[in-house]
Amino acid sequence: xxxxxxxxxxxxxxxxxxxxxxxxxxxxxxxxxxxxxxxxxxxxxxxxxxxxxxxxxxxxxxxxxxxxxxxxxxxxxxxxxxxxxxxxxxxxxxxxxxxxxxxxxxxxxxxxxxxxxxxxxxxxxxxxxxxxxxxxxxxxxxxxxxxxxxx
Ligand SMILES: [Zn+2]
Ligand SMILES: [Zn+2]
Numbered sequence: 001x002x003x004x005x006x007x008x009x010x011x012x013x014x015x016x017x018x019x020x021x022x023x024x025x026x027x028x029x030x031x032x033x034x035x036x037x038x039x040x041x042x043x044x045x046x047x048x049x050x051x052x053x054x055x056x057x058x059x060x061x062x063x064x065x066x067x068x069x070x071x072x073x074x075x076x077x078x079x080x081x082x083x084x085x086x087x088x089x090x091x092x093x094x095x096x097x098x099x100x101x102x103x104x105x106x107x108x109x110x111x112x113x114x115x116x117x118x119x120x121x122x123x124x125x126x127x128x129x130x131x132x133x134x135x136x137x138x139x140x141x142x143x144x145x146x147x148x149x150x151x
Pocket of ligand 2: 030031036
């Protein structure tokens with residue numbers, strides 16, 4: 001989690017533009033099969049924000065529901081992976097926080113990741129350096145917050 005005060009971002013072709021305001025709720029490198037297939041890459045960084053802190057400024061997110069209640073947003077023109085969001089109406093008890101693909105931000109280096117998640121699902125030849133916590137699935141703190149909400 002960091003305290004920077006938000007920034008803009010968008011897809012590769014520029015059709016979709018958005019802004020977020022900080023701080024991040026969570027920032028992780030995810031290796032899970034769904035995220036990496038959706039991104040077409042062996043790892044993707046997600047920075048989480050309360051849904052009220054995310055605003056689309058131009059264009060429209062195209063949504064693909066990858067499993068019931070899980071909405072993945074991307075640019076329908078260039079295909080850039082942009083967002084991940086759970087729908088509490090379908091998944092009771094979950095937060096509707098929006099995870100932004102960190103690399104779609106204009107200053108992706110502004111937020112440092114907190115941890116590696118779903119490390120157990122990574123492609124076998126991928127080994128990242130550094131000493132961030134590595135979780136086989138989700139960290140207990142993240143799973144707890146997703147389910148029980150914040151105060
Ligand atoms: Zn685009
Ligand atoms: Zn994932």
